[in-house]
Amino acid sequence: MPYGRCGDDDATWPAEDACADEETPLLHAGAAAARERFTPDVATSARVYNWLLGGKDNFAADRAAGARLLEVMPEVRLAARANRAFLRQAVRRLAAAGVRQFLDIGCGLPVAENTHEIAQRAAPGSRVVYIDVDPMVVTHARALLATDDHTIALRRTLCDPWRIVTDPVIRAHLDLSRPIGLLLLAVLHHLRRDAAACEVVRILRRMLAPGSFVVLSHLLDDGQPQTWRAQAVYSEAVVPVRARTAEWVAELVDGMEPVAHGIAHISVWLEGDESSGLGSIYDRAALKQIPLVCAIVRTPA
Numbered sequence: 176m177p178y179g180r181c182g183d184d185d186a187t188w189p190a191e192d193a194c195a196d197e198e199t200p201l202l203h204a205g206a207a208a209a210r211e212r213f214t215p216d217v218a219t220s221a222r223v224y225n226w227l228l229g230g231k232d233n234f235a236a237d238r239a240a241g242a243r244l245l246e247v248m249p250e251v252r253l254a255a256r257a258n259r260a261f262l263r264q265a266v267r268r269l270a271a272a273g274v275r276q277f278l279d280i281g282c283g284l285p286v287a288e289n290t291h292e293i294a295q296r297a298a299p300g301s302r303v304v305y306i307d308v309d310p311m312v313v314t315h316a317r318a319l320l321a322t323d324d325h326t327i328a329l330r331r332t333l334c335d336p337w338r339i340v341t342d343p344v345i346r347a348h349l350d351l352s353r354p355i356g357l358l359l360l361a362v363l364h365h366l367r368r369d370a371a372a373c374e375v376v377r378i379l380r381r382m383l384a385p386g387s388f389v390v391l392s393h394l395l396d397d398g399q400p401q402t403w404r405a406q407a408v409y410s411e412a413v414v415p416v417r418a419r420t421a422e423w424v425a426e427l428v429d430g431m432e433p434v435a436h437g438i439a440h441i442s443v444w445l446e447g448d449e450s451s452g453l454g455s456i457y458d459r460a461a462l463k464q465i466p467l468v469c470a471i472v473r474t475p476a
């Protein structure tokens with residue numbers, strides 16, 4: 176099936192649920208249940224990722240799914256660590272550029288260094304809204320991340336971007352007349368329909384004041400059979416995931432200005448990043464094999 180484009184005529188998904196997909200259900204029954212309530216017996220994206228990062232907030236089902244993924248893509252642990260290193264670098268870059276407000280969508284379970292800690296280290300008082308669809312993530316985020324007046328965690332879904340854009344709680348916490356950093360790391364590839372992913376980003380871009388930034392990472396369709404196998408295993412064992420090309424990602428942020436490397440492979444972003452913890456010769460070589468594209472772009476001021 177050819178990749179969709181971000182043109183208006185492709186945006187035919189039902190506006191009330193960007194994840195709805197009659198032909199190929201986006202979520203198998205177990206994963207759909209996991210979106211609604213705490214289900215330790217069904218692997219979730221957040222907990223598998225937590226396990227890959229060496230965290231303890233996961234269960235046997237998550238570890239089993241993660242192990243299946245490792246079989247087809249041994250670099251997947253490195254990919255998770257690299258993705259977090261990119262997040263840390265991006266938040267530092269935005270903070271250095273003067274951004275004091277962040278909306279982190281699909282934030283995942285708390286890890287060693289989280290968005291608000293990095294932002295507040297650079298500029299005390301920086302405000303952060305964490306959003307995730309997974310109830311366990313939001314519970315943990317409230318307990319461990321939202322521990323100061325400047326940080327909140329909400330259960331919302333990217334599948335309903337209008338709710339996010341118009342949300343009074345978000346609007347009370349962030350001043351949307353000023354620039355924000357919109358973080359969409361390792362989450363847009365969970366929107367399987369191309370048109371839906373395009374439309375979600377198009378709608379979210381409406382909440383960005385001039386000078387705002389979008390940071391994203393996305394599973395990259397690098398044409399390698401290993402990537403397609405990993406996509407198939409992850410989609411079956413956890414939740415649907417869809418690799419896309421860098422050109423496709425470029426269309427998502429069409430009209431925005433590239434920052435630093437703009438849209439580039441993860442290895443390009445982490446080259447020379449001393450704080451990534453991934454500077455060994457082995458890591459540098461392995462990073463080039465990871466199917467992950469990352470972007471930092473800015474709305475014209």
Ligand SMILES: C[S@@+](CC[C@H](N)C(=O)[O-])C[C@H]1O[C@@H](n2cnc3c(N)ncnc32)[C@H](O)[C@@H]1O
Nearest residue numbers: 221224281282283307308309332333360361362
């Ligand atoms: C692989 S984790 C990435 C975590 C973090 N953004 C990072 O890059 O380190 C993906 C996260 O996206 C969340 N997610 C998946 N679909 C979502 C949706 N429709 N709306 C909001 N969050 C979603 C999952 O629950 C999970 O916590």
